[in-house]
Amino acid sequence: MSVGFLKEQSIQIARGLVKGVYSVNKFGYNSDVPSNAFETVWDGSNLYTYVSTPGVATVTSTDTSDDNGGTVQVFGLDNNYNLVDETLTIGGAAGSVTFKRVFRAVMLTANTGTTNEGTISVTVDSVAVAKIVPGKGQTLMAIYTIPANKRGYLVQLDVGSKKDSEHEIELVVRNGVSGNVWQTKSFITVRGGFFEKNYALPIEILEKHDIEIRAKASSTSALSAGFELMVVDHPIG
8 A cells, every 4th residue: 555545545534534534633742741750741740630520611811811701612522422612711601511521722712912821721620621821822732532432543653852861751541431540552762852653553542542641751851742543433333
């Protein structure tokens, strides 16, 4: 099978022209990766905390005078692990959509200027499930959950660091329903620079399974990381 054919198929999937398949490009950044423990590659500097009780979302900012009144579109899964999204006002009332998972948030309109001035937080069940750091306009979180009746296929993983220190990076997966064991599906060690891994045989990830990239460094560092998935319909029976 030629590289050109595979590229053309990928383009058709990205355009939404292949029935029952869609693409996911997740990318994250952690500005303060520690040396003593793994942290999730996302806009926070800690291990990501998942929602335990599904609920509605609120959106707030640390800079209320500049950001309040802007709007943010929140993407995730409902209590049945089906895809949902909702547009909410920063500093406004809670929404009406129930979220079990949140894996992306994007600013649609800014109250001041062309992006967010403060750190925007999306909160569900008193948990900050997504953050948008100042000036970015959307989340940078290497996190995703496979929806119900779908299968995910991991096709690519990348990491990058401008600091010349040793890094350990792992892509971990768990059954989100049981919330039990995290399994390491890919483990990379890299010293500075950029590394990309393409899977000739994609890794299959089952429905309702959480995916995230975690990292630690030999000395405090900043790290970017991401992964690409093909998500395919897989109905019961």
